[in-house]
Amino acid sequence: MVATLHLDLGIRSYPIYIESGLFNDNSLLSRHIRGTRVCIVSNEIVHPLYAEKIKAALAGYQLDEIILPDGEAEKSLGNFDKIMSHLLANGHGRDTSLIALGGGVIGDITGFAAACYQRGIDFIQIPTTLLSQVDSSVGGKTAVNHPLGKNMIGAFYQPKAVLIDIDTLSSLPKREFSAGMAEVVKYGILGDGEFFNWLEQHKAQIRAGDKLVLSQMIERCCQCKADIVASDETEAGVRALLNLGHTFGHAIEAEMGYGNWLHGEAVATGMVLAAKLAVSMNLLAASDLRRIESLLEAFDLPLEAPESMGFSEFIRHMRRDKKNLAGKLRLIIPTKIGHSEIRDDITEDMLQQIL
Structure with a gap:
């Protein structure tokens, strides 16, 4: 059931882990975090389902969270600003790692925030929907939507790793x-x-x-x-x-x-x-x-x-x-x-x- 792929982009290369029960491996996530501070970005639907398992794997790190509403409409400049304001107000630095825990909306907006905050900090993709697992979590496309166009404001910015636990699909509508x-x-x-x-x-x-x-x-x-x-x-x-x-x-x-x-x-x-x-x-x-x-x-x-x-x-x-x-x-x-x-x-x- 275990697969580890590698996206080869020179110094921006990273692994893609695919496994049933991946969240039970408490050592995997920490391999890709270089500092002592972590901020989880999730939404109100996914957070109650999986955040505790992710936080258990992050014991020992200084940890905080940002929980956004669910839905494509939330991939907005307003919520991007909410993430920026939280990071600034809580004194996060360049050694902070963001964790995108959710579907494509969370992955895209978290990746864009990581690309922009202090000109770039680390982030890790933990996609919980099929669409984000097979597409948006891989490849470094990050963005927010604008009323005049989808994904028109964004950046190419690669994660440090992608962790895909296929067990999350059992809770997917x-x-x-x-x-x-x-x-x-x-x-x-x-x-x-x-x-x-x-x-x-x-x-x-x-x-x-x-x-x-x-x-x-x-x-x-x-x-x-x-x-x-x-x-x-x-x-x-x-x-x-x-x-x-x-x-x-x-x-x-x-x-x-x-x-x-x-x-x-x-x-x-x-x-x-x-x-x-x-x-x-x-x-x-x-x-x-x-x-x-x-x-x-x-x-x-x-x-x-x-x-x-x-x-x-x-x-x-x-x-x-x-x-x-x-x-x-x-x-x-x-x-x-x-x-x-x-x-x-x-x-x-x-x-x-x-x-």
Whole structure:
């Protein structure tokens, strides 16, 4: 059940631990803390479930906590300021380590706070949702949202370690687990056709929560992301492929209000829209589109954009996407299951046809 991966980024390299019962190892966390002060950042849902185990592993450290409300809407500049104010008011220095205990929202905002506080302090990712375990905790993307765009204010800043205890998935609501599966399926579509086949073959075990299968699945996703990030840390090229479905998905989240559609739900719909665009361009076989839709549907993910969103609502947000260059839209398009491309030849007329 134990897996230890390594993300190779030179002096910024770090391990990714994946294990059932990882929180029971009191020595693991302290290996990656260099000072004597630790601040745990969590939310009101996760903190009561796991904070005591984490604090037991931190006996002997000077410890305090910041507990934020739950939800995507809380990944805000207001809560970023709350973290900064707490660290300053409590005299934290550059030898403090932040612990991000929670899902993607907590990981992103804690990482951004670590990047900014006194120009950079250490932080450790302890992701407790499937989506954060397979995606957002690995790779050093940190950010907060703005009403005009998701993740528009942030930094590339790597953690010292990622600790994934798959036992946390047992407390995850079904909808949150399904949302995480969108990011899992994404890896198969964008660059690992064999993994996509494996997911099709193991749907029942995944839905049933088979720990061995979940551990294998999470390890495969983390390895895929680690390989891509190691070759392109700051998204100058191939790392942009990890945004498959995200240009459409971020538009849905921004338009519908952060948290009304979960990130994974929006990404699932975004991947279907990207695949439909690819079919319309004769770049993707219709049979591959049907397989993509079938696998996403097997994990109870939405395939259709919100009825209230048409072309004008989508394009307003998509024009602000971070991948755009020189005023051109850049989208990730699947050309077959297991291969995707970055395209900058997508016109608004082409988008209007599918939206």
